[in-house]
Amino acid sequence: MLDRVDRMLLAVRNRAAAATTFADVLGAEKVREDRLGAPYNARRSVVQAGDSEFELLEPDGEGLVSQHIEAWREGIFAAGFSTSDLPEIAHRLENAKLQFAYQGNQLWIEPDQTRGMRTVLQQSEKRHRVGQISGLYEVTNVVSDHEEAASFYTSAFGLDASQFAPIKSDVYGYIGTLTLFDPPAKLDRIEITQITEPARAMGRFHARRSDSVYMCYAETDNVRAISERLEANDARYEPFGDDMGLFVHPSALAGMLMGVSLTNVGWRWSGRPELAPARAK
Numbered sequence: 001m002l003d004r005v006d007r008m009l010l011a012v013r014n015r016a017a018a019a020t021t022f023a024d025v026l027g028a029e030k031v032r033e034d035r036l037g038a039p040y041n042a043r044r045s046v047v048q049a050g051d052s053e054f055e056l057l058e059p060d061g062e063g064l065v066s067q068h069i070e071a072w073r074e075g076i077f078a079a080g081f082s083t084s085d086l087p088e089i090a091h092r093l094e095n096a097k098l099q100f101a102y103q104g105n106q107l108w109i110e111p112d113q114t115r116g117m118r119t120v121l122q123q124s125e126k127r128h129r130v131g132q133i134s135g136l137y138e139v140t141n142v143v144s145d146h147e148e149a150a151s152f153y154t155s156a157f158g159l160d161a162s163q164f165a166p167i168k169s170d171v172y173g174y175i176g177t178l179t180l181f182d183p184p185a186k187l188d189r190i191e192i193t194q195i196t197e198p199a200r201a202m203g204r205f206h207a208r209r210s211d212s213v214y215m216c217y218a219e220t221d222n223v224r225a226i227s228e229r230l231e232a233n234d235a236r237y238e239p240f241g242d243d244m245g246l247f248v249h250p251s252a253l254a255g256m257l258m259g260v261s262l263t264n265v266g267w268r269w270s271g272r273p274e275l276a277p278a279r280a281k
Helices: 015-026 064-072 086-095 146-157 201-209 223-232 265-269
Strands: 002-011 029-036 042-049 052-059 075-083 101-103 106-109 119-123 135-143 165-169 174-178 189-195 212-220 237-240 245-248 258-262
Touching: 002 064, 002 119, 002 135, 015 029, 015 042, 015 052, 015 223, 052 064, 052 075, 064 075, 075 086, 075 212, 086 106, 086 119, 086 146, 135 146, 135 201, 146 174, 146 189, 189 201, 201 212, 212 223, 212 265, 223 237, 223 245, 223 258, 258 265
Parallel strands: 002 052, 075 119, 135 189, 212 258
Antiparallel strands: 002 075, 029 042, 042 052, 101 106, 106 119, 135 212, 165 174, 174 189, 237 245, 245 258
């Protein structure tokens, strides 16, 4: 019942500065500003890149956003998904006795109710793409047991486990599950990872944070354009695959680790390599 990876939410010290960073790196455009009430207590600036939104949350008094920054510095606060039937998902959550609350038109689920991933759900809407990316398609939830987590999200969000794809990386040190929402029409999914190499970056993150959101992924038609923007801002990134993609270092994007891949390259590691561009295979 999840439609898209729709948004990422970041806890930041200065939302205006973060919005400028997103504009510089991704060509993002500001779409609105408002405030989140208790228990978050934050001023919110929302910017759009591609057809996805990024919510930049600046503390406005004591609350969960300020606590996040005090504990972990700036970075990913929550992952957001769209659905064509928000009331039905709310009904599923109630039946599963999972707690949630509304902030405006968004349904918020805290990390202690999921598998460490604070989750925001809202009704699907179409947006015209802007900037350098096409949009988000993946959020990574690093967990202690990827099979149990996949079963949980399948039940909670009405996903189809027959569409999922197993994953394994010796380079980054994990095994896991891609909970693909609607393949092959879309790449969108939660990537659920379980550590196999504790000494690697993801393993060190999990040792500090336990089950949590680790990063996100987006697509673009032009990887080189993004790398040029990063270089112009003296920002850190790591390319891969001869313009097939890159990783934007958290220091370059308000504390958020983001992977960016060329359009459809993600199918190469998503169970349908035949859908990837020929030069990416």
